[in-house]
Amino acid sequence: MAKGVFWLFLSVFLNAFGNALTVKAAFGSAPWTAASINISNATGLTVGNVLIIMGIIVLIADDLLRRHWNGIKDVFNFLYMLSFGYLIDAWLFIMQSVTVNGWALRVIVCIAGVLCIAAALSIYFQVNLVLHPFDDLLKILREKYLNGNVVLAQRISLGIPLALGLSVGLFRHHLVGINLGTAISFLCMGYFILFFDRCIHLHLNRDALTHWRMPHLLHHVKHSKA
Template sequence: MYIVRNEEQMAKGLFWLCMSVFLNAFGNALTVKAALGSAPWTAAGINISNATGLTVGNALIILGLITLIADDLLRRRWNGIKDIFNFLYMLSFGYLIDFWLFLMQSVDVNGWFLRTVACVFGVLCIAAALSIYFRVNLVLHPFDDLLKILRENYLHGNVVLAQRISLGIPLTVGLSIGLFRHHLLGINLGTAVSFLCMGYFILFFDRFIHLHLDQKALSQRHLPHWGHRVKHSKA
């Protein structure tokens, strides 16, 4: 009976994880389509995409791979099977953003009002997805793992400073590429809203979306699990 319950909880956890990555990718794609600024890592991906001709999703995958390597260097060890799961999650996230952007090609988002609504709705979708993703707590995107490592290994638990540093990196990348090319993309209203308000939005969805998951049962399965939840801070 206990094993059956564990299996049920794992199935629920995987379902919610899939829902969160679909919703997260959709929200990010919507902010890209609205062209009023995206979350910092996505903004960096947009500027890399514009400079290289890569898709936004592929640019984010490259950024994620670099960050994954940096995470292990900062951790001073390879994270084993957890790195593999994190890489697969990162890959799925990047490809899903491209999938949603492909579906949105024929959709016109014109005018400041409509673009603002689309941008804010996209940020809310991201917040809802992150609320689910952090509570399921089966994998970590390398971007989130970077914040966790900085917070726990270098900044004595200071999540605010860890967030500023981890989000400052993609902002610097995006700004540098945009200013060098005299064509700054992806850093605007949506970036400010994401940076300043994402944590509050996530807390709201924590109360609004009920997952009914048994974390103890999930922690005993094969997917990687970290002892406590990462603070609300996704880019």
């Protein structure tokens, strides 16, 4: 179980780092981050804080779509989302003195960021201990509403922040964060994750992870109170 938690922490660090790289490259970010950049520019909030606010809204929407509160899973998903948002802000603070100039370098840094995100997501899905509310939205749409169609579920779940980012940017006549990196993330992220699935093998103890997962944890909590 400790090994799984280690990989989970590594994935959130790597995911936040990849997103920070795409922000610094200013050549397009993943849809949720792109939306947060446009809202950040409009409101003055940090990118991480906007992601946290959107995450809370999506967490509530997930439960409404699921038609029930997800119990302690929601608590852990919230904590994961919170740490992800703050880590993006931390990486951006560390990188604030770094300048990425030139079209070629910006493209390279942007693609490197997207690949870091894909590697992090591969690890995160393999560990499968918690779900960011954004990812939980995709899962709910796929399983409950779209008969397992993951492609359509991805298009809808990522189309929401893309439409939000475009709306805010166009309304302000100052569109940022939506460019090549956004298109690559939107169209190719699934293929990149599959690539890293073949390259990264965690060799986790599935029995230990299953025992630790939230429903079992909640079960043990209830019995300890009895």
